[in-house]
Amino acid sequence: MTQAAEAARTVILTVDDDPGVSRAVARDLRRRYGGSYRVVRAESGESALEALRELKLRGDQVAVILADYRMPRMNGIEFLEQAIDVYPSARRVLLTAYADTNAAIDAINVVDLDHYLLKPWDPPEEKLYPVLDDLLDAWRAADHRCVPLTKVVGHRWSARSSEVREFLARNQVPYRWYSSDEPEGRRLLAAAGQDGERLPLVVTADGTALVEPADAELAARVGLATTPAADFYDLVVVGGGPAGLGAAVYGASEGLRTVLVERSATGGQAGQSSRIENYLGFPDGVSGAQLTDRARRQAAKFGAEMLTAREVTGLEVNGAARTVRFADGSAVAAHAVLLATGVSYRQLDAPGVAELTGCGVFYGSALTEAPACQGHDVYIVGGANSAGQAAMFLARGAKSVTLLVRGPSLSASMSHYLIQQIEHAPNISVRTRTVVEAAHGSGHLEQLTLRDVDSGHTELVDAQWMFVFIGAAPPTDWLDGTVLRDERGFVKAGPDLTEDGRPPAGWELDRPPYHLETSVPGVFVAGDARAESAKRVASAVGEGAMAVMLVHRYLEQS
Structure with a gap:
């Protein structure tokens, strides 16, 4: 495509619910940029998103998006958060009144805001065009070519x-x-x-x-790295959740040759969360996908290597080296290993569920399947934060969302802020002391049998969608015979290994294990896979960073 043709297909989009303001913004933009860019305007967040999707289907580029903050139904920040998914490289500008500047500053964290403009912007030659000129220069300097799908x-x-x-x-x-x-x-x-x-x-x-x-x-x-570039590293991180990504960032930034190995996709369970609202520094919340993407890019910037779709099946001690073995028989070795495998969703043991998994029954797939749930009745099994976050996300488009909770209330395992949100959501209901007795359907989920735990009464309900969040177990069976684990499979570390101040059996060093060190010297554990861990994103990231400090201490004394 020629440069002129590409420019003709490049868009500046503006969205404002006030028709007069919308026309004024578009007029000023066309006066300055109309010869090189196509200016598209919309009068609601919903119509702007539809316009973006149509532009995407036609293969057009979007260089800058200007959104008014105070729009009904979907404010500017909420709109930009969804626009990122359609055009992640577009520069983002929020139009605000003076009273909304705090919201604009918060948006810098939420949507990676590039700039905010106070209304009115007259004269545009001083207050609008210089900002847009800089953003367009930055957009043109980046690689914004169409990504083949x-x-x-x-x-x-x-x-x-x-x-x-x-x-x-x-x-x-x-x-x-x-x-x-x-x-x-x-x-x-x-x-x-x-x-x-x-x-x-x-x-x-x-x-x-x-x-x-x-x-x-x-x-x-599809271009994901699956093979390590070297045979030996300073640090191998097994698992790409918050703990693993935190360790990769800190390990690589502090000069350790670091490789992260992930069996599926980085982010772990946190990466599947529609919104994390209690993570430090994000007062308006952040989606797990956004947090994961930032962490992954940050680790890559510092030189960490990341391998995907590599299943680890064994850990060996070979002198000073720690060797991680893969399912295909290959291996990679390092001075130190960090176990950050996280946990996997526990399977629901009820007749019919296994056969219908992926066909209406899903584990942690709320983000991927949400568009298909529009206008349907949805059931969510579980009463912890993952279930609550999924309920709030799915309630945006579903006809109804029913939380099925075995316990007497949500308060035992769900954060207070989520409980409050659920109580105020008109299309979410909570059924406590209720379990799924069976799932029914031919080829896909059609009905559920629900049982009241106290009375034993059963009820057959129509259902096409069920999402299961009933706790988790660490995928650590491959460590059997190598490192000590508790009866549930969680890895013991540090003080949990010692008895009466004595190191664990087989420990050959004249010092006790470091705080996150397992029963094998030089092998550490962080995050949800560690016994007695806090099971929170912030603590997992912190443990990943702490583990790197302990790795340095281990290497200095080896």
């Missing part, structure tokens, strides 16, 4: 199709979804020589067709 053809009730979509979304790989029964989906299947019996079909950006690909193959084909 991966295409996924699947069925709505195909479990593997759902898994592939979640894998791509969580790894920030742009993709477009096509149902196998729509014209474009059928066309792609025919071009790949497939009849739709084997799904999903993934067509990568370079045109390669993959049928029912495993995560490792998919990761390699």
